[in-house]
Amino acid sequence: MTRMSITGISSMGTRQVLNDLACAYEAQSGQRVAIVSVGGVAAVRRIEAGEAFDIVVLASDAIDRLAASGHVDAASRVRIARSGVAIAVKAGARRPAIDDEAAVREAVLAARTIGYSTGPSGVYLTRLFERWGLAQRIASRIVQAPPGVAVGALIARGEVELGFQQLSEMIGVEGIDVLGMLPPAIQTQTVFEGAIGANASASKDARAFLAFLGSSDTDATKIEHGMEPVN
Structure with a gap:
């Protein structure tokens, strides 16, 4: 049977x-x-x-x-x-420092476009940017990946300069460089x-x-x- x-x-x-x-x-x-x-x-x-x-x-x-x-x-x-949240850029692009919270904040401010998902990591980043007082300042530069679309894919296509998503969704995506994880002080685990x-x-x-x-x-x-x- x-x-x-x-x-x-x-x-x-x-x-x-x-x-x-x-x-x-x-x-x-x-x-x-x-x-x-x-x-x-x-x-x-x-x-x-x-x-x-x-x-x-x-x-x-x-x-x-x-x-x-x-x-x-x-x-x-x-x-x-x-899984924690990782940060990535397009393969071969400039690699901003992400050593601590201040460095990540500066990288976000300097990025032409910032990408995150509709999932838990995206919800967390929205709150983090609000806590930093940057939400309105960077609103026009936010690119939210549609449900089911990896942020890494948008980075690889050049639609996002600085992207955030769970490491499990960044690994194996061609055309991107994973810079590392969010620093411990601002890391979140899903x-x-x-x-x-x-x-x-x-x-x-x-x-x-x-x-x-x-x-x-x-x-x-x-x-x-x-x-x-x-x-």
């Missing part, structure tokens, strides 16, 4: 790591896993509209929202990984969690896969993709 595939939805921040881990799990268990990765905002909308998935992998605040509304099983939540969908059709198999995602066996793959294990 052919086993049903585990179906899942995730944000783009975990697309690469989940693809590798799904392949590893299938090789290990024989269980197929099919995960679609879209912008986090779009993922939440699809789930809230009633679309059925066995597992949902999103930032913890999005899982909070879906658990509160009964769209995922709150008791099934598994912390998978976290924690990604998995949960069973309320309308899951393969919940038992999905629980086994979630347990695998949260296990130490997956640590090396997470690190390879710019994420930190949280188990």
